[in-house]
Amino acid sequence: MEAANCSLQVNRQLLDPKFESYKLSLDPLPCYTLQLDSAVAEVKLRDDQYTLDHMRAFGMYNYLHCDPWYQDSVYFVDQLGRVLNLHVTLDTTLGKPNEVFRLPTDVNACDTRVCASMHFPSSSWATVSDGTGRLYLIRTGSRGGSSSEKWEIMFNKELGDPFVVQHSVSFINSDLHTIELLLLWVEKDESDLKGSGFHVSLEWVSITSVNNTNDEKYEILKRRVMNGKSVPHYAAIESGGNGLMIASYKPFTYKSGEGSHIEESEEEKMEEDENRDPVYIWQQTVEDLTVTVPLSEGSAKEDVEATFSPSHFSLQLKGQAIALSGPLHAAIDHESSTWAIKDSGSLEVTLMKKDEGLMWPEFIVGDKQGKYVMNPDQSAAIADGLMHLTSEDLNPDPDKEQPACNAQELEECDILLEDSTSLCRFSSSSMKATHVVNLGSNQYLFSVVASPEEMPCFCLRHDVDALLWQPRAAQGDSMWEHIATFNALGYVQASKQDKKFFTCAPNYSYAALCECLRRVFIYRQPTPVATVLYNRKEGRQVGQVAKQQVISLETNEPILGFQASNERLFVLTSKNLFVVKVNSVE
Known part of the structure; x- marks a missing residue:
């Protein structure tokens, strides 16, 4: 059965056509600095990792991991192989990050390693990759700054080449505990003579508990591989493990066996x-x-x-x-x-x-x-018939009533290279696409977890705005719901040429982006103003104002991690962790 062509239905009630701009606010934001005992386990790209896909997958990796099940709790890995946690309850009494787990292997001994990664599929489980090719399934118990937090390895296995954990979910199926993981590789492709010489692999791994009265064990139930030619912007497994959603510039296809594909994409057929x-x-x-x-x-x-x-x-x-x-x-x-x-x-x-x-x-x-x-x-x-429409000059007569289009007048935010990006939903049973959305010029911006029980949201640019979408597979053809809008943010972010990370609060109260060095920008949702303000041009009263705030961190080190909660921003550098108090939530 062919995949259904779908479209994203915008909720017009969440748009504000009268939005004017963000007003720069000079109100100071409290910023607290924690000095780390050991540097973050940053991995530099090697000489053989020269492609754009390597840069997207590993060079721009976010080393700071947010725990969506516990607000204001973040994790990272240092050079000693320690998984460190900072859980904030009171900003003025910040303690040192607490060690909750130590990777059994010496990650520094592997020359081909990538960055260590982790994900939290439930409130008591974690999935961890040490960056050398080994996967760990860990029972964490109660997290969120609990003094009894103790991580216990329930399963570990060497899976081959180094990879990163893209996403994971946990659920009970037929009285058996199952954890589904999505792992990402960038692998050498000897058959690719015209492209970069590499391909991207997404492996969907199912790990389930084994009925054993004496000891609780886990084993791999199923492994499925999908190949593509670009690192996906977004890839996540549905909460019940029934499907997979991928947003990417180039399509992914299921690899049934070594070198054989079950289904060939339309693009590959046309190219052949x-x-x-x-x-x-x-x-x-x-x-x-x-x-x-x-x-x-x-x-x-x-x-x-x-x-x-x-x-x-x-x-x-x-x-x-x-x-x-x-x-x-x-x-x-x-x-x-x-x-x-x-x-x-x-x-x-x-x-x-x-x-x-x-x-x-x-x-x-x-x-x-x-x-x-x-x-x-x-x-x-x-x-000859088209000669009157062309000219060797970019703009031969700029004074005429309707001058010719000049490409040099386009702003950077108007130029989209990946105009063929698509969002696909794949069935877990057939591994074939069931729903496809052509995102066209809707530039992908970022993803964020609004609710830990649901799939991550993804944010796309629509015209000048940034729209947040929540996937809900149970809703059929309308499985993507428009839940929030950041006015004019699609246009504003395009001017930030040095931006590195982009995110928003889980309650959509603000969006934030950071540059490679030092500067952080916060864009708040419009809020009512206490004083009477008027628009100078139109003379009408302004009831709401959206504020922009800029923070300059006291560091010269590159930003390696960036996460947001409803109250705080967390910014990680090699030697420091910064905590910025953005909102006061009662």
């Missing part, structure tokens, strides 16, 4: 058809149509069987796997149509058009074996 040598070449004038078919050596007239009718043509060549047959695009004079074998060793078929002057878009209806070649006279005539 384009690369295949054409069976025939055809040209046309206003009066006739000429088809040229290459013949094998030694072919004679007796080997050719050609049949003409007013609306149909068929051709069979003995000894060759060439067969053309089907309805013609338009009627021909079949009595005047002929064929002949040329000295060049090819068969030339001439079809006389019934309606002179009609240009055919195709030869045989639906046939994709041939290639159309326009004759030089037609090409020159079309070029």
Whole structure:
């Protein structure tokens, strides 16, 4: 069954067409600094990790992990292999990050390692990768700053090349505890001679408990691999493990076995058809149509069987796997149509058009074996007809009433390279796409967990705004719900050329982004103002104001991690963890 083509339905009530701008606020925000005992376990890209996919997957990795089940609780890994937790209850009494787990392996001993990663599928479980290729399934018990927090390894296995944990979910199925994980690799692809030489793999791993009265054990139930040519913007498993959603620039396909795909994407099929040598070449004038078919050596007239009718043509060549047959695009004079074998060793078929002057878009209806070649006279005539629309000057007459479009006048936020990004939902049973959304020019901005029981939300740019979408698979064709809007933020963020991380509060009260060094920008939702304000241009009263705040951190180190809660922003550098109090929530 083909995937259903869907669209994202915008909730107009969440849009504000009268939104003016963000007002810069100089109100200071409390910022607290914690100095780390050991540096963060940052992994630099190697010389052989030179592609854009390596940069997206590992070079721009967020080393700070938010625990969605417990507000204001963050985790990171240091160079000693320690998993450290900071849980904030009172800003003025911040303590040192607490060690909750230590990776059993020496991660620094692996030359090919990637960044250690983790995810929290439930309030009492964690999934961890040490960055060397080993996966850990850990029972954490009660987290959230609890003094009894003790992480216990329930399962660990070497899975091959180094990877990062993209997402994980936990649920009970048939009285068995199951944890589904999504792991990401960027692997060398020797068969890719035209691209970067690498491909991206997403492995969906199912780990389930084993009924054992003496000891609780876990084992891998299923492993499924999907391959693609770009790192996904968004990839998450549905809460019940029934499906998978991926937003990516280039499509992902299920890999059923070593080197074999169950389903080939439409894009790959089209690319394969384009690369295949054409069976025939055809040209046309206003009066006739000429088809040229290459013949094998030694072919004679007796080997050719050609049949003409007013609306149909068929051709069979003995000894060759060439067969053309089907309805013609338009009627021909079949009595005047002929064929002949040329000295060049090819068969030339001439079809006389019934309606002179009609240009055919195709030869045989639906046939994709041939290639159309326009004759030089037609090409020159079309070029002359379009000459008045083009010019060697970018803007030859800027003073005229409707000047020509000048590409140099476009702002950076108007240029979208990945205009073919799609959002696909795959079924866990068939691993085939069931729903597809063409995101087009809706630029992907970030993802965030609004509710830990549901899939992560993703934020897209729609015109100038940034719209937050919550996936809900149970809603069928309307499985993506527009839940919040950040006015004009799609336009504003495009001007931040040095931006590194982008996120928002789980309650959508503010959005925040940080640059590679030092600066953090906060954009608050519009709130009522106590004083009376008027718009100077229109003279109308302004009832709400959206504020922008800028924070400059006291550090010269690159920002490695960035997370937001409803009350606080957490910013991680190699040697410091900054806590910014943004809201006071009662």
